[in-house]
Amino acid sequence: MSTDPGAAPLGPGGPGAAPLGPGGPGAAPLGPGAAPLGPGGLGGAGESELAFAAGLGLGPQMAGSFGSGRGPRLLSGGGRKATIISTISTLVVLGGLAAVFWFAPGSAAFRHAFFSPSNMWQAFIGDPKKGYYSVGEAIWLNIRMFLSAEVLILILSLVIALVRQSTGPVLFPLRVLAMIYVDFFRGVPLLLVVFAVGLGVPALRLPVISTQSSTIYGIAVLTLSYSAYVSEVYRAGLNSVHQSQLAAARSLGLSQATALRYVVLPQAFRNIIPPLLNDFISLQKDTALVGVLGAIEALQAAGIYASSVFNYSSFTVAAILFLVLTIPLARFTDRLIERDRRRRLAGALR
Amino acid sequence: MMRRVAICAAAALAAAGLAACGSSAAGGSGSPSSGGPSSGGSSAAAAKTSCTYSGIQGSLYQKGALTVATDKPVYSPWFEGNNPSNGKGYESAVAYAVAKQLGFKASQVHWAYEPFNDSYAPGPKKFDFDVNEISFTPQRAEAVSFSNSYYDVQQALVALKGSPITKSHSPADLKKYVYGDQIGTTSLQFITSQIQPGARPKVYQTLNVVKEVLTTHQIDAFVMDTPTAQYIAGDQVPGAVMVAQFPSTGEHYGLLFDKGDPLVSCVNNALATLKANGTLAALQKKYLQIYLSVPTIQP
Numbered sequence: 001m002s003t004d005p006g007a008a009p010l011g012p013g014g015p016g017a018a019p020l021g022p023g024g025p026g027a028a029p030l031g032p033g034a035a036p037l038g039p040g041g042l043g044g045a046g047e048s049e050l051a052f053a054a055g056l057g058l059g060p061q062m063a064g065s066f067g068s069g070r071g072p073r074l075l076s077g078g079g080r081k082a083t084i085i086s087t088i089s090t091l092v093v094l095g096g097l098a099a100v101f102w103f104a105p106g107s108a109a110f111r112h113a114f115f116s117p118s119n120m121w122q123a124f125i126g127d128p129k130k131g132y133y134s135v136g137e138a139i140w141l142n143i144r145m146f147l148s149a150e151v152l153i154l155i156l157s158l159v160i161a162l163v164r165q166s167t168g169p170v171l172f173p174l175r176v177l178a179m180i181y182v183d184f185f186r187g188v189p190l191l192l193v194v195f196a197v198g199l200g201v202p203a204l205r206l207p208v209i210s211t212q213s214s215t216i217y218g219i220a221v222l223t224l225s226y227s228a229y230v231s232e233v234y235r236a237g238l239n240s241v242h243q244s245q246l247a248a249a250r251s252l253g254l255s256q257a258t259a260l261r262y263v264v265l266p267q268a269f270r271n272i273i274p275p276l277l278n279d280f281i282s283l284q285k286d287t288a289l290v291g292v293l294g295a296i297e298a299l300q301a302a303g304i305y306a307s308s309v310f311n312y313s314s315f316t317v318a319a320i321l322f323l324v325l326t327i328p329l330a331r332f333t334d335r336l337i338e339r340d341r342r343r344r345l346a347g348a349l350r
Numbered sequence: 351m352m353r354r355v356a357i358c359a360a361a362a363l364a365a366a367g368l369a370a371c372g373s374s375a376a377g378g379s380g381s382p383s384s385g386g387p388s389s390g391g392s393s394a395a396a397a398k399t400s401c402t403y404s405g406i407q408g409s410l411y412q413k414g415a416l417t418v419a420t421d422k423p424v425y426s427p428w429f430e431g432n433n434p435s436n437g438k439g440y441e442s443a444v445a446y447a448v449a450k451q452l453g454f455k456a457s458q459v460h461w462a463y464e465p466f467n468d469s470y471a472p473g474p475k476k477f478d479f480d481v482n483e484i485s486f487t488p489q490r491a492e493a494v495s496f497s498n499s500y501y502d503v504q505q506a507l508v509a510l511k512g513s514p515i516t517k518s519h520s521p522a523d524l525k526k527y528v529y530g531d532q533i534g535t536t537s538l539q540f541i542t543s544q545i546q547p548g549a550r551p552k553v554y555q556t557l558n559v560v561k562e563v564l565t566t567h568q569i570d571a572f573v574m575d576t577p578t579a580q581y582i583a584g585d586q587v588p589g590a591v592m593v594a595q596f597p598s599t600g601e602h603y604g605l606l607f608d609k610g611d612p613l614v615s616c617v618n619n620a621l622a623t624l625k626a627n628g629t630l631a632a633l634q635k636k637y638l639q640i641y642l643s644v645p646t647i648q649p
Binding site: 110131202300309 | 466487492533535539542543552555559563565566567568609
């Protein structure tokens with residue numbers, strides 16, 4: 001296991017070269033800066049920056065060609081004329097939408113019901129003495145549930161994925177179980193699982209398990225359900241690492257487990273980060289489903305406000321808070337995807 | 351729109367005649383129940399139409415029929431057999447009695463399904479009025495219109511037999527327990543505003559779930575209006591008991607209308623008649639059996 005990082009026998013020197021990878025943008029070559037065989041990852045950062053710079057250098061050439069494979073650019077350059085046109089068209093679209101909301105026959109009632117500033121503020125700060133709780137405070141429960149569930153999901157789903165990918169005959173029953181698990185939890189509506197666990201488990205009257213808070217049940221359900229999805233993402237990631245990577249690692253004398261740990265998983269993981277984050281954005285919102293178990297999370301707090309006061313503005317507050325949570329993660333995912341794309345295409349587009 | 355305004359003015363005139371109709375509490379709870387927000391504008395103007403059967407046709411959701419909405423499922427003792435249209439149960443009976451006062455035959459009463467959380471949505475309503483144990487509050491009255499009281503509410507405490515709360519429920523003790531309740535109910539508001547427990551109450555979408563979590567000990571107790579509490583404790587949840595009822599806070603149920611619906615004053619008129627001739631009291635006795643023997647505790 002004396003791999004000389006400097007030689008990087010498996011890792012291609014230049015970006016896009018990938019002699020061991022299956023090649024092509026959709027595959028998972030040993031990208032720049034990966035150095036999967038060398039745990040030290042020598043030179044990784046440097047190469048990554050190089051690829052980044054190369055990607056930036058391509059920018060001007062691609063300017064003005066919206067959707068030319070340049071990736072999800074919101075505003076493609078193209079000079080002053082393009083800027084003016086896009087500004088005008090944006091104003092027309094936004095103005096049209098605003099006009100519909102503003103001049104609709106029921107606009108005043110609609111705006112009061114959904115966007116009343118005083119109601120939104122009241123819902124945000126809450127007042128238990130008037131019968132409702134702060135939506136702004138309740139969102140913390142969503143965040144806590146989301147963060148706990150995320151860690152558990154990453155662990156559980158990896159185990160499931162590895163079991164499903166295993167080949168040993170001894171593990172056959174486990175493989176079948178894992179398959180049933182994934183099929184089941186992907187096929188059953190999440191809300192149903194929330195009810196089944198949140199109401200069913202306490203009814204069992206088991207010593208410790210049956211006396212947990214609804215938040216714990218919620219985290220458990222989110223973990224169970226999302227692990228099924230995320231394990232499939234993991235599996236896709238594992239499959240995206242070409243067999244030859246494992247073969248090469250084994251030929252260098254690495255054990256199956258070591259090869260998995262140092263060669264396959266790092267590459268797989270990097271490939272699946274965007275879809276993984278995508279699932280986690282979805283997870284952030286689905287924490288709201290735990291509200292049906294009685295926990296006062298943001299959506300539940302908003303619902304309490306709405307039905308106490310007969311005004312839906314609290315839901316607007318909850319929506320804004322959820323957006324504040326999810327949009328940064330969505331943008332971050334975009335950036336990762338873009339960076340990954342640049343890395344892969346940097347050589348090919350030259 | 352214009353027609354509605356005209357009728358509205360007419361209704362306002364009628365309303366002037368029964369300004370006092372709701373103020374005499376019938377239930378004996380001495381609550382300041384009435385004075386509900388008589389919607390539709392209070393300035394009595396000239397009126398051409400009245401609360402006669404033909405006079406109110408223009409303000410109906412569907413001409414020739416009184417469309418009454420309620421939630422699904424419906425519970426005793428407000429309805430019976432989960433069927434609003436059989437005229438049994440207090441609210442069903444009140445709806446038919448009001449319909450009769452307005453000149454409708456029983457067959458002309460149409461029932462519509464309206465989830466509670468949708469009932470106060472802005473925009474045109476798909477019913478003439480909604481009867482669903484909805485309590486009047488001034489804030490709610492900014493979004494919809496309420497009739498005067500057809501029932502004065504007291505809240506009561508339900509727990510499992512033998513649980514600690516059945517024995518120790520002094521005001522200080524009450525704060526120690528974990529409560530649960532249905533979202534949007536004034537019972538939940540009662541918990542947060544009057545009992546003010548240390549632990550946040552758990553809030554559920556339906557009453558069924560509240561009952562379920564009580565039996566599985568996830569909550570110590572819940573609060574519900576006395577008739578419902580009595581029904582749940584006596585009938586629905588084995589092992590549940592109604593611990594006590596709380597003193598009145600002046601809460602009352604009103605029929606829910608579209609904001610400014612001119613029909614409100616006609617229905618208030620009908621309710622006043624029903625109150626005056628003893629119909630409401632008789633129906634309460636028949637279906638709700640005012641539980642005077644229930645001990646009262648302070649929150």
